[in-house]
Amino acid sequence: xxxxxxxxxxxxxxxxxxxxxxxxxxxxxxxxxxxxxxxxxxxxxxxxxxxxxxxxxxxxxxxxxxxxxxxxxxxxxxxxxxxxxxxxxxxxxxxxxxxxxxxxxxxxxxxxxxxxxxxxxxxxxxxxxxxxxxxxxxxxxxxxxxxxxxxxxxxxxxxxxxxxxxxxxxxxxxxxxxxxxxxxxxxxxxxxxxxxxxxxxxxxxxxxxxxxxxxxxxxxxxxxxxxxxxxxxxxxxxxxxxxxxxxxxxxxxxxxxxxxxxxxxxxxxxxxxxxxxxxxxxxxxxxxxxxxxxxxxxxxxxxxxxxxxxxxxxxxxxxxxxxxxxxxxxxxxxxxxxxxxxxxxxxxxxxxxxxxxxxxxxxxxxxxxxxxxxxxxxxxxxxxxxxxxxxxxxxxxxxxxxxxxxxxxxxxxxxxxxxxxxxxxxxxxxxxxxxxxxxxxxxxxxxxxxxxxxxxxxxxxxxxxxxxxxxxxxxxxxxxxxxxxxxx
Amino acid sequence: xxxxxxxxxxxxxxxxxxxxxxxxxxxxxxxxxxxxxxxxxxxxxxxxxxxxxxxxxxxxxxxxxxxxxxxxxxxxxxxxxxxxxxxxxxxxxxxxxxxxxxxxxxxxxxxxxxxxxxxxxxxxxxxxxxxxxxxxxxxxxxxxxxxxxxxxxxxxxxxxxxxxxxxxxxxxxxxxxxxxxxxxxxxxxxxxxxxxxxxxxxxxxxxxxxxxxxxxxxxxxxxxxxxxxxxxxxxxxxxxxxxxxxxxxxxxxxxxxxxxxxxxxxxxxxxxxxxxxxxxxxxxxxxxxxxx
Numbered sequence: 120x121x122x123x124x125x126x127x128x129x130x131x132x133x134x135x136x137x138x139x140x141x142x143x144x145x146x147x148x149x150x151x152x153x154x155x156x157x158x159x160x161x162x163x164x165x166x167x168x169x170x171x172x173x174x175x176x177x178x179x180x181x182x183x184x185x186x187x188x189x190x191x192x193x194x195x196x197x198x199x200x201x202x203x204x205x206x207x208x209x210x211x212x213x214x215x216x217x218x219x220x221x222x223x224x225x226x227x228x229x230x231x232x233x234x235x236x237x238x239x240x241x242x243x244x245x246x247x248x249x250x251x252x253x254x255x256x257x258x259x260x261x262x263x264x265x266x267x268x269x270x271x272x273x274x275x276x277x278x279x280x281x282x283x284x285x286x287x288x289x290x291x292x293x294x295x296x297x298x299x300x301x302x303x304x305x306x307x308x309x310x311x312x313x314x315x316x317x318x319x320x321x322x323x324x325x326x327x328x329x330x331x332x333x334x335x336x337x338x339x340x341x342x343x344x345x346x347x348x349x350x351x352x353x354x355x356x357x358x359x360x361x362x363x364x365x366x367x368x369x370x371x372x373x374x375x376x377x378x379x380x381x382x383x384x385x386x387x388x389x390x391x392x393x394x395x396x397x398x399x400x401x402x403x404x405x406x407x408x409x410x411x412x413x414x415x416x417x418x419x420x421x422x423x424x425x426x427x428x429x430x431x432x433x434x435x436x437x438x439x440x441x442x443x444x445x446x447x448x449x450x451x452x453x454x455x456x457x458x459x460x461x462x463x464x465x466x467x468x469x470x471x472x473x474x475x476x477x478x479x480x481x482x483x484x485x486x487x488x489x490x491x492x493x494x495x496x497x498x499x500x501x502x503x504x505x506x507x508x509x510x511x512x513x514x515x516x517x518x519x520x521x522x523x524x525x526x527x528x529x530x531x532x533x534x535x536x537x538x539x540x541x542x543x544x545x546x547x548x549x550x551x552x553x554x555x556x557x558x559x560x561x562x563x564x565x566x567x568x569x570x571x572x573x574x575x576x577x578x579x580x581x582x583x584x585x586x587x588x589x590x591x592x593x594x595x596x597x598x599x600x601x602x603x604x605x606x607x
Numbered sequence: 608x609x610x611x612x613x614x615x616x617x618x619x620x621x622x623x624x625x626x627x628x629x630x631x632x633x634x635x636x637x638x639x640x641x642x643x644x645x646x647x648x649x650x651x652x653x654x655x656x657x658x659x660x661x662x663x664x665x666x667x668x669x670x671x672x673x674x675x676x677x678x679x680x681x682x683x684x685x686x687x688x689x690x691x692x693x694x695x696x697x698x699x700x701x702x703x704x705x706x707x708x709x710x711x712x713x714x715x716x717x718x719x720x721x722x723x724x725x726x727x728x729x730x731x732x733x734x735x736x737x738x739x740x741x742x743x744x745x746x747x748x749x750x751x752x753x754x755x756x757x758x759x760x761x762x763x764x765x766x767x768x769x770x771x772x773x774x775x776x777x778x779x780x781x782x783x784x785x786x787x788x789x790x791x792x793x794x795x796x797x798x799x800x801x802x803x804x805x806x807x808x809x810x811x812x813x814x815x816x817x818x819x820x821x822x823x824x825x826x827x828x829x830x831x832x833x834x835x836x837x838x839x840x841x842x843x844x845x846x847x848x849x850x851x852x853x854x855x856x857x858x859x860x861x862x863x864x865x866x867x868x869x870x871x872x873x874x875x876x877x878x879x880x881x882x883x884x885x886x887x888x889x890x891x892x893x894x895x896x897x898x899x
Binding site for chain 2: 255272273274366369370371373374376377378385387542557561562566567568569570571572573576578580581582583584586587588590591593596597598606
């Protein structure tokens with residue numbers, strides 16, 4: 120092998136497996152609902168299995184909450200709100216959140232491993248992104264609890280009451296943090312429903328609340344599928360509903376809350392355009408495209424799932440992208456070398472495969488990498504489509520998988536027109552060396568979060584949320600407190 | 608409504624005003640050709656106003672969408688000046704407005720208060736036009752090498768349904784924060800308030816608002832609110848004085864395109880409140896790398 124071939128064909132070297140060990144903790148065989156500070160079985164006694172999508176093995180049995188359980192949880196949250204939490208000073212509330220942040224940091228390894236086992240995401244991402252950010256989110260909001268007067272100039276802020284929160288399976292613990300930290304900091308109590316495919320870290324979080332000595336009922340966790348969520352939304356005892364998930368479900372929730380005074384914030388789907396201009400640092404931009412669409416298997420509402428590349432560099436970008444994608448390692452989420460883990464569930468895997476078929480049926484050209492994938496489990500190789508039209512479903516609809524749609528453009532105005540031509544408006548990206556162009560594009564994209572010469576960055580102090588059919592309300596930063604307070 | 612009859616003393620016949628709606632900068636009748644009677648509280652017939660159709664609303668949305676990008680890019684300083692100019696124009700016609708408000712049933716004192724409050728409210732929001740971004744925007748201290756900031760951006764096209772209780776003020780208190788936030792607006796005024804709204808059109812048309820930024824309709828609330836809530840090219844709906852049934856229907860209908868919905872009570876509280884500007888703007892956060 121010559122030296123040249125080594126530098127250009129690094130994959131020839133291969134990677135030895137580097138699995139993260141999972142022997143430093145033991146999951147329970149079954150988990151109950153967390154209501155009023157205690158783990159209790161579902162009233163019906165029903166359970167469902169949560170499985171590891173990388174090997175289809177059952178990890179634990181989870182209680183399946185019905186209407187009566189939801190009612191108990193909401194009542195526990197109400198009692199805690201009236202008797203304890205609303206009366207507590209912001210300073211003391213904040214101290215509980217600091218404790219929670221610290222315990223998440225202390226148990227970071229366990230949480231990261233469980234997150235990857237339950238959800239399929241690469242351990243590198245759980246370890247370096249999800250868990251540290253979840254801790255940071257609590258730490259950030261802890262400090263707001265006694266400073267809310269400074270967040271809303273000219274107004275006085277008070278809590279809303281009991282919040283029902285429904286979160287998705289793509290960032291299980293991080294979404295717990297995004298929802299619970301601001302709600303608690305502002306003096307509300309919570310009934311949380313994690314996704315049925317990824318309930319484990321939310322339940323470990325419930326244990327953390329116990330360890331932190333959080334007063335009973337301030338945080339409650341009910342597990343189950345869509346029907347549990349629907350029962351929660353329907354419960355008349357809620358003052359506030361916060362939902363992260365699909366646009367269709369978000370719309371249904373808004374409809375079901377019509378006629379009630381329950382407040383609502385929605386963080387829904389997206390179809391972000393990642394715009395690459397000819398004057399961009401192309402290699403860097405290619406890394407940004409990879410990060411934009413293949414981070415977390417593409418299970419990201421703000422994923423850069425549409426690539427808009429200037430015509431003059433289209434060929435170069437596509438070639439480099441192909442070469443880079445061939446180096447992505449798909450496989451065991453617990454392996455520290457893995458770039459792309461398991462698709463979260465069988466249903467989602469089928470959905471993505473449907474879209475791969477739809478795209479081809481519509482006339483687009485599919486490229487998939489040739490990497491090996493394990494036999495058991497749910498996997499999709501990194502994929503992109505070229506020869507796509509703006510009206511194609513793979514351009515208009517959220518796929519929520521490692522599938523990129525590539526379009527080209529000639530002028531800045533054309534790029535913006537295409538970028539904005541979907542019902543969504545969650546995020547966007549722009550790559551160029553020209554500062555003035557960055558600001559023109561970031562202003563022109565109708566979306567709530569825009570990354571310039573980077574993509575998929577998150578921070579507790581940075582507000583996140585959408586325009587248009589990507590929902591309303593912000594999470595994170597000073598703006599993220601607004602959905603959890605009454606102003607007078 | 609003045610000039611409503613024959614001046615017997617001079618023998619001269621007054622020239623009456625035809626009240627027209629304002630759409631895209633033009634004074635127009637309803638495309639439907641329909642009109643509504645407006646009566647004084649005692650039952651005396653005062654004249655006609657248009658009864659806007661759903662098609663009129665759709666036309667107004669087209670005009671408002673066309674104007675949206677230009678108005679959103681108008682400098683905050685200029686937006687403030689234009690709002691202030693509207694106050695100047697209203698001040699200049701204060702006497703007329705007092706007469707109009709009295710003709711539809713307000714006491715002289717109430718009419719005077721309402722007109723002066725409406726003028727002052729325009730001045731109040733004129734001042735906010737170049738300040739709310741500083742109050743509501745932020746630079747965010749992220750833990751990575753990025754310059755991260757959040758700014759307000761207009762939502763786009765907003766529909767506003769005004770109450771009737773304060774015929775002039777209910778309308779002005781809705782419009783001012785919406786356009787100060789850089790949105791364009793289509794308003795609906797009903798009943799006796801329609802007269803004040805159509806008079807206001809003449810003030811707004813001479814205040815340097817670009818055509819289509821403010822579009823004034825009048826008609827029947829029950830006929831048009833549903834259309835406003837379901838229109839796919841409207842970004843937000845603000846209503847005043849809706850009953851529980853209307854609010855529930857609007858919230859449900861707004862789910863169609865996740866239009867932002869803000870029902871407000873018609874109690875006159877909170878007219879002066881910059882957080883009303885915040886209702887119809889979005890928060891955009893931008894990440895920009897720091898370093899070479």
